[in-house]
Amino acid sequence: MTRTTTQDTRKWQPPRVSQVKSNMGRPRKRNVVIDGESHSQKEEKPPVVVRKEKEKKKEKTNVSKIFINISIGLCIFSLVWFFYALYMRSAMARRAVTRHPSPRVLDANSTTAAVSPERFWGSYRPHVYFGMKTRSPRSVVTGLMWMRQFSPKGVELRHTCEQGDKLHSYGWLMHDGINFGMQQIKDSDFTLTTTFVKRLGGEHGGDWTWRIIGKERSSGPNAPVISLMFYVAADTQGSLQAHIENKTRLSHVTGTSEELGEFKITFSKPTGGAASPNKYASYNYLQTQSPGLNQLTDIVKNSLSYRFVFSPSTDQRRPYIAVDTYTPPPQNDNRIQSDFVVHQVTVQVPFQIEVLFESGSFHDRPNQLKGSVLTEELTRLKLSYNEKFEETFSLQAKGFTPDQVRFGKAALSNMLGGMGYFFGQSVVQSNYHDYPIFYPEGALFTAVPSRSFFPRGFLWDEGFHQLLISKWDPQLTREAVAHWLDLMNVEGWIPREQILGDEALSKVPSEFVVQHTENANPPTFFLVLEKILEQLDKPTNAPQLQDALPFLRRLYPRLQTWFDWYNTTQAGPLPNSYRWRGRDKDTNRFLNPKTLTSGLDDYPRASHPSEDERHVDLHCWMVLVSRILTSIARLLGEPHQEYEHTYQTLSNNSLLSELHWSEQLHAFCDYGNHTQAVSLQQEKVFVPPRPMRQQLPVKRLVRSVRKAPKLQYVNALGYVSLFPFLLQVLTPDSQKLEYILKDIRDPARLWTPYGLRSLSRSDPMYMKRNTEHDAPYWRGAIWININYLAVRALHHYSRKQGPYQEKAADLYQELRTNVINNIYKQYQETGYIWEQYSDSTGRGKGSHPFTGWSALIVLIMAEEY
Template sequence: RPDQLVGSIMTQELEKRKAEFNAKFERTFGLESKGYSQANIKFGKAALSNMLGGMGYFHGQSVVQSVYNEYPLLYPEGALFTAVPSRSFFPRGFLWDEGFHQLLLSKWDPQMTRESIAHWIDLMNMEGWIPREQILGDEARSKVPAEFVVQRNENANPPTLFLALQELIEQFSANPDNAAFQPTLPFLRRLFPRLKTWFEWYNTSQTGSLPNSYRWRGRDKDTNLFLNPKTLTSGLDDYPRASHPSADERHVDLHCWMALSSGIMASVARLLDEPHQDYELTHQVLSDNNLLNKLHWSEHLRAFSDFGNHTQDVSLQQEKVYVPPGQPRHQFPVARLVRLVRRAPKLQYVNALGYVGLFPFLLQILRPDSPKLEHILRDMRDSDKLWTPYGLRSLSRTDPLYMKRNTEHDAPYWRGPIWINVNYLAVRALHHYRDADGPYQEKAATLYEELRTNIINNVHRQYVETGYIWN
């Protein structure tokens, strides 16, 4: 047939599409006009293309353990259009990751982001719960260790989709006549009833013991085997929390997620001319810096902190297995590493300096004139604590659990390694405080330039050396 996509016709079409991509890339991100090198621009195009290539369509059933059922059951069949953290290793949707994925993709193709968010919200049950990890179907389950397959309907995950919704709202508000952004308004109108249910689920199921406090559910219960029981639901798996999980815990990162989410709910409601006063009031209460200080400021650490039943005097030690004289050793249990608690826990601040304590800054809850901001900026820039030439560490080098294994099988994950999503939030927050009137503008501006440069150079260097973009 004429004009087959072969030979010179194929070459011409590829060149045409390549030119269109390059032109749209510069219109969207403006890297050339900002003075970036051709190597950095090429890397940026590869990063965007990799994220676009990571979008996938999945269909199947999750396995869910409900508080209403004795055994796990198959969830109703569902479909999901989502990006994935890694096509080879994590080929499935993660609620915590997807908001960050869509922050990038919404700038390139807002319709793709609207469709992805709609798919995620469609997976909500009648109570407002969305499974945090979407392991849909037998093929997906074959890639996941058995202990992680079952999703529990009391467990949350950071509601990062609100970050992507915030981006869509800002796009529309700044350019209401732009054809690419106009569908956002009817999209939000269709989404709003379920969005209200989702927010309400968080605001009722994850509350703490004190008014206006919050606590992640789903922490590891077998405290004997963990140096510090994990909180997978927070997205910061092994980041140090209270050593002995209890209902008395208060988690500062979740408090800040709820402050952010309530503010965005108010923005959506105002945009749709729906009642917004309750969301606005919730946002004002949770953003009150005096309340935040009362619930989470540790004078000892001079930083924001979780609160709970806690002791730092713990370690992993080989358990003793008694083998009677003359008996073969192989007939007795293998000695495991178990936790030894040398000092009883008490209700106190956890005092782990790192990502969790930065959340009032990361999500821009702190006022620009807050004296607490000065402490945060100082700790961030301290190379003995969080600062490195590559990005911010997840946990201070001075913390007792810095780079410590959590079990004999679990290497440190959020106990020192540098994570790009939180570093992005830090750069974004520094940009905000750089532009906001306050006594720390100049310091924020300096840190913004330094941290941004360090992250870009590091991620690019790792890509050149390994061929991968690491998160």
């Protein structure tokens, strides 16, 4: 039988809507063809198992849809969050280089000749042996270079202060910070005395005159022949015109600039003194262009020629070295070339030369500031300086010898002569930048720690500097503090090391150029503000109140932000604890990773940096900050409760002991992940077999850890342990004070005949190198800033009723005498004040001259704390 299937050949028509609707309520039927016959069969419900499977599939579909929707939502949320994070990162990155929004403490024109004519010109180039400029971003600069002729050592050009020049000594003998300065420079076999005197007049800061005197240091058959090179550089502002006579002698330079108007610089002929008005000299000059002030030395060196003859008499003809011609190399960076003019005079000592700067706007000049007129003005200014020095510091009245008084004057004068005016941009790195970027351009008027080694601004150093300067000239201090605080960003951060301009940058190793926005520095400016507040409390200082109150009011918003920044960025792991950021992370390289941000560099901290650290010195700095902010807020009539509450909390001696007192050492200590079982060992390196050996690997000293670190007190006894005492946080009746005074006086710990050493002799880190090439720094040497704080604290506790008052008084007299005698002795023997002093011999060490905080010896002598 053949099985066939019938088909309806009619064209299919869709059912009418009414039919569809009528069928919706009835069970569906299906047609089944069996043996050629069509049968209508009622559709039966599927079995229960099939229904459950369908329901499961439906549930799975619904769950899938939910997951898809959730995934889409998460994707949208992630994208929104991603773009929000990008926006916030960008916003935070911008904040790192956004200046503080409050009005500047100093108006933008505060240093101009119109507003501050008496301070417009000055010796604001501390990195050169002698030079002057104005307090303006692009100043016309003047300076002096020199070299000895006919030297077997060849060309030894002196210009920027260099320890490698090995001068016997150099430094200011007198400098009043405004009107005049006198400096003595002892070279190999001759001495130069450089003097400047200013005179106000006109609209552009007035006139000034230099006098350079050369003398032989020791008698010999032939007096030295010296080439002096006086120069003027425009530094992109204005133009210079050289005026030549007799083909080789530069008689004067005329110029013009936006800030100076028209001016004239005249070079007088050298004389041999009153008895010898005429002096033979050879003359040369150089007129060229310079791409930057940092290249002036190289330009002069590259222009030198041996083709000239020095002939003081017919029978003496000797070839000498002089500036000749110079062709600037092609510039690839399109930097503006500035006029640069050099006047060279070659003369045999003794001699005297004067250089006059005269402002074109000084129309009613009574006479030229030269010769006898200059001598009379200089005599008057010296007398005024001596009177003010004694009135301010009373060293003669305290029984110091004339030589000791001259030493005190030199220390102060070098501090004032080390004031510099800088302009440029810092290079900064924040957590929101992938690479360093430029900070906004800014100006800084500041003292520098060392003219040779640190000729730039350092945040924590400047607070100590201004303690001395404020005693001499409060207005000068207000300007310096304002310049620093005007560099604050919107977060409250201040770059701790200021490297502004090409000249400053040329003196800094590359690894120290970038400033990190999470890194702090001790807020020593609050020591200065404390002195300002104390001066305002004296009834005799009523006139200063009129100047100080507006200054504090403008400063106050920035001090508030600075305080908040410390409290947030430098907070420690426990409430009311603090931790320095910026510790070295390379635990393999350093015996103890450094903490440059604390100012104490390689002082022993926890051996393994971690977020669990608590630093006692920073805690004490915050006690000081909160106390001074409370006083300032009250003085200004501002809400002070927050600062007073912080002060009351942090200054609580029980809290301080809970966080930092080590019962094992009986001293205040840091806390962190620490072990003392560390040492520097030769690195073990793989040496390949001889056939494969091409070059032996370099062996280094690396740290060996013999015992695993653990969270504990860092039992290092030294300067950090003294901070509760140094900043006078301890109450006069605290038993902890007794332990500190014992440690101070113990020769096996901190006491020496020359001052307090920075780390106990019994400490494992005492005088240990931190790396193969990194000598100990704060591991035993005597530092004058901390000794000043120690003498100051002993003076404080000797005047407070308590069980240790008498002991503090005895230690005060003894320590003060030791520090004064040693620094004075070293100055007499070496000609310098030093960065640090040996705890075993008292000899000066480190950079020199270091007339930054080491000049605090004047305040110690004067007993001004």
